[in-house]
Amino acid sequence: xxxxxxxxxxxxxxxxxxxxxxxxxxxxxxxxxxxxxxxxxxxxxxxxxxxxxxxxxxxxxxxxxxxxxxxxxxxxxxxxxxxxxxxxxxxxxxxxxxxxxxxxxxxxxxxxxxxxxxxxxxxxxxxxxxxxxxxxxxxxxxxxxxxxxxxxxxxxxxxxxxxxxxxxxxxxxxxxxxxxxxxxxxxxxxxxxxxxxxxxxxxxxxxxxxxxxxxxxxxxxxxxxxxxxxxxxxxxxxxxxxxxxxxxxxxxxxxxxxxxxxxxxxxxxxxxxxxxxxxxxxxxxxxxxxxxxxxxxxxxxxxxxxxxx
Amino acid sequence: xxxxxxxxxxxxxxxxxxxxxxxxxxxxxxxxxxxxxxxxxxxxxxxxxxxxxxxxxxxxxxxxxxxxxxxxx
Numbered sequence: 001x002x003x004x005x006x007x008x009x010x011x012x013x014x015x016x017x018x019x020x021x022x023x024x025x026x027x028x029x030x031x032x033x034x035x036x037x038x039x040x041x042x043x044x045x046x047x048x049x050x051x052x053x054x055x056x057x058x059x060x061x062x063x064x065x066x067x068x069x070x071x072x073x074x075x076x077x078x079x080x081x082x083x084x085x086x087x088x089x090x091x092x093x094x095x096x097x098x099x100x101x102x103x104x105x106x107x108x109x110x111x112x113x114x115x116x117x118x119x120x121x122x123x124x125x126x127x128x129x130x131x132x133x134x135x136x137x138x139x140x141x142x143x144x145x146x147x148x149x150x151x152x153x154x155x156x157x158x159x160x161x162x163x164x165x166x167x168x169x170x171x172x173x174x175x176x177x178x179x180x181x182x183x184x185x186x187x188x189x190x191x192x193x194x195x196x197x198x199x200x201x202x203x204x205x206x207x208x209x210x211x212x213x214x215x216x217x218x219x220x221x222x223x224x225x226x227x228x229x230x231x232x233x234x235x236x237x238x239x240x241x242x243x244x245x246x247x248x249x250x251x252x253x254x255x256x257x258x259x260x261x262x263x264x265x266x267x268x269x270x271x272x273x274x275x276x277x278x279x280x281x282x283x284x285x286x287x288x289x290x291x292x293x294x295x296x297x298x299x300x301x302x303x304x305x306x307x308x309x
Numbered sequence: 310x311x312x313x314x315x316x317x318x319x320x321x322x323x324x325x326x327x328x329x330x331x332x333x334x335x336x337x338x339x340x341x342x343x344x345x346x347x348x349x350x351x352x353x354x355x356x357x358x359x360x361x362x363x364x365x366x367x368x369x370x371x372x373x374x375x376x377x378x379x380x381x382x
Contacts, residue, residue: 016338023339024323116353255364259320 002143004151008144008257017129017136018144018261021122027264030065034268037064038276046280050287050308053164054157058302059084062156062269064147071121072110080149088154088299100146107145111138122148153196154299156269161269161292162195163188164277165242166241168286168307173241178278188270191250194241196225196252197300198260225252284309310348311371312356314341318367325368329359341367353359 003014020026039063045051063080067073068236072080086099110123118124128139136144143265167174177184204219215221228251230238235247260266277284286292294302313331319341325333326341332355336342348356360368 019340021323023321023337024326024335025337025339244356251364253322256320257323264323 002140002147004147004258009123011257012266014140015188015257015261017126017131017280018147021125021177022261022265024264030069030265031142031268031272033068034065034272035276037061037068037274039280040064042280050284050306053305053307054161054302057273058157058164058305059153061160061273062153065265065269066152069149070110070145071114071119071123073277074107075134084149084153087150089295099187103146103149104142107142108138111141111146129177148262154301155262156266157191158197158299158301159195159266160273161305162197162300164284164307165286165292165302165305166191166195168284168305170240171283171285172242173243174278174283176243177274178283180277181278183243184271184274184278185267186248187243188267188274189245190241190245192252192267192270193229193245193248194236194239195300196229198252199224199298200254225254280308310353310356311345312343312348312360313345313369313371314343315367315369316340316342318365319363320365320367322364324362325359326366328362329355332356333359 002019003011006014037062040101041057045056051057059081060077063084064074065076067080069079080103083103086095087103090096090099107123111127114127115124118127123141123145126136126144129136131140167177171250174186177187200223202221202223204215204221206217208215228234232238235245253263253266255276274298284307287308290304290306292302292306293304294300320338321335323335323339326335331347331354332352333341334343358369360370
């Protein structure tokens with residue numbers, strides 16, 4: 001995957017193309033769009049007294065933002081949701097491969113459309129981009145698209161699931177956010193720290209011994225993000241969710257050149273989801289008799305979360 | 310109080326701008342590429358808070374002009 005699996009100096013060139021598209025200034029211009037998507041999904045729920053949160057909101061919300069960014073029709077939401085589920089959560093390889101191939105083919109179709117008729121979307125911008133003075137190849141363009149699809153959907157859905165589960169179980173904190181919406185932004189940072197969803201992989205660059213463990217150059221190391229964000233040496237009483245905590249910035253989006261490109265968009269989506277839910281729907285709790293179902297893996301997350309209000 | 314940003318260290322976390330938007334700014338790629346500057350009177354606390362929040366320790370707060378070694382906070 002480009003640029004996830006490259007290192008500088010090659011990584012730097014690709015990353016430089018993507019940075020302006022996800023910089024804080026660009027992302028803040030998306031606020032209206034992101035809010036409109038949230039409001040539209042929540043509108044359907046206002047007449048109900050509860051919902052399965054993942055299927056009704058946590059999954060479709062980031063997918064709808066992705067479709068908007070890429071300039072793909074919102075009517076294809078169900079198709080993309082199915083591809084996402086197959087690509088990321090299948091237990092066998094065949095449906096995974098079929099889904100990634102389908103996403104791949106759909107992106108090629110969109111790239112060909114934009115070549116003929118550019119619009120104001122990420123695909124059109126990527127077509128104008130130059131690397132070492134040449135345009136991007138078809139496979140580089142598709143690679144970007146697939147990466148954005150895989151990186152931006154599951155992660156935000158999972159974070160939403162864990163945040164809403166926490167707030168459903170902690171009505172006093174939920175009431176606090178409802179009474180003082182200005183606290184939602186710091187609450188997002190604190191819940192990101194408390195419930196990191198992504199496990200990252202890094203390659204060992206030189207032989208090293210760390211706490212008695214030998215690692216050889218070229219080894220892959222899987223790093224549990226929570227081992228940093230829940231480190232008691234860094235964060236006192238780390239499991240306690242405290243919106244007033246001072247050092248909430250926790251490395252949840254990682255450090256260095258591979259720092260999460262989509263972090264600013266992710267924060268925006270999470271903040272707006274919380275703002276619109278708390279202002280449009282009453283205090284929610286876990287549906288009596290139901291139990292949230294979670295999963296582990298390279299992205300932690302929530303399978304089912306029955307909410308009632 | 311003077312602020313010196315190490316451009317090579319900045320990775321675009323944007324914590325400085327989120328915590329002290331009146332002091333820091335990012336370029337259109339999302340990096341802090343500000344030249345060394347004097348903090349406006351009254352903004353010292355915000356400037357320090359933004360500097361401390363930098364996970365890459367890219368922002369140096371120089372408190373005393375005669376102290377050229379500076380202090381990374």
